[in-house]
Amino acid sequence: MKPIKIINATGLACPQPVVLTRQAIESNDYVRVIVDNDTALENVKRLGAKLGCNVKCEAGADGNYEIDLTRKPDAALPKEDFVPSCTTATAQTGPFVIVFSEDKMGRGNDELGAVLVRAFLHTIAGQPEKPDVMIFYNTGVKLVLRESEVLDDLKELAAAGVEILVCGTCLNYFEANDKLSVGIVSNMYDIAGTMSKAGRLINP
Amino acid sequence: MSSLIDYYVMLFKAVSYALKAEKILKAEGLPHKLIPVPRQVSSDCGVCLRFESALQDDIRAALAGKVEIEEIRRLVHWVTHGSGKN
Numbered sequence: 001m002k003p004i005k006i007i008n009a010t011g012l013a014c015p016q017p018v019v020l021t022r023q024a025i026e027s028n029d030y031v032r033v034i035v036d037n038d039t040a041l042e043n044v045k046r047l048g049a050k051l052g053c054n055v056k057c058e059a060g061a062d063g064n065y066e067i068d069l070t071r072k073p074d075a076a077l078p079k080e081d082f083v084p085s086c087t088t089a090t091a092q093t094g095p096f097v098i099v100f101s102e103d104k105m106g107r108g109n110d111e112l113g114a115v116l117v118r119a120f121l122h123t124i125a126g127q128p129e130k131p132d133v134m135i136f137y138n139t140g141v142k143l144v145l146r147e148s149e150v151l152d153d154l155k156e157l158a159a160a161g162v163e164i165l166v167c168g169t170c171l172n173y174f175e176a177n178d179k180l181s182v183g184i185v186s187n188m189y190d191i192a193g194t195m196s197k198a199g200r201l202i203n204p
Numbered sequence: 205m206s207s208l209i210d211y212y213v214m215l216f217k218a219v220s221y222a223l224k225a226e227k228i229l230k231a232e233g234l235p236h237k238l239i240p241v242p243r244q245v246s247s248d249c250g251v252c253l254r255f256e257s258a259l260q261d262d263i264r265a266a267l268a269g270k271v272e273i274e275e276i277r278r279l280v281h282w283v284t285h286g287s288g289k290n
Binding site: 111112115118152 | 219222223237238239240251
């Protein structure tokens with residue numbers, strides 16, 4: 001077990017939590033940052049993603065968040081500047097959510113829609129700004145099943161800390177519970193709740 | 205310190221060619237991935253097939269005479285970098 005560097009960034013104003021995290025990750029492989037607000041949470045998570053770290057985040061009972069950043073072995077940190085977003089308008093609005101209500105992207109032609117959703121997920125998996133949560137319902141759940149063409153991209157996103165919620169009712173309807181290959185079975189409370197508090201919500 | 209991922213992308217004149225090629229490669233069990241045409245190759249919104257460099261000959265052979273290939277491009281992708289440049 002590698003030593004863990006703990007940064008208590010509670011009570012600090014933006015961009016201090018990001019500055020401290022950046023300094024800590026330069027000399028430690030494993031950093032835990034404790035923050036007390038959504039702005040700092042989103043900024044530290046974005047910084048971690050940008051630096052190529054594995055990012056895991058947990059909400060504590062005291063209203064604080066613990067964010068664990070783990071550097072990938074032998075990975076050099078990129079040198080580009082990271083600009084934290086300190087304005088409340090962009091940072092305090094809740095998670096970035098992508099909703100897949102179908103196993104295709106757009107409507108009109110199913111074959112084309114299936115191609116587009118694959119290209120979309122490949123791109124999302126490769127870009128630094130990852131969603132916080134991805135939600136799959138109705139035929140969207142077919143994307144997380146064993147035979148899905150996009151499983152590799154979704155697994156990569158899950159490994160990067162993206163939460164993948166799959167509609168349990170839908171799995172049940174398609175009799176596909178045993179084929180679920182990525183994500184967790186969720187319910188309408190979590191799905192409706194996450195969508196309701198989303199800062200940004202994309203429905204490709 | 206960088207590691208290099210060496211891929212090739214196969215470009216087609218139309219999306220339907222890419223889909224046809226994919227069907228053939230699937231049937232032959234040749235690993236590949238359908239991806240958007242990389243930005244550095246073209247700014248058009250298109251899809252192409254990406255595969256590992258070692259598979260180039262097998263893939264060309266599987267598609268020969270069945271699907272018209274527009275171009276095959278090498279796609280070098282540095283996953284990490286120690287220099288300040290991207």
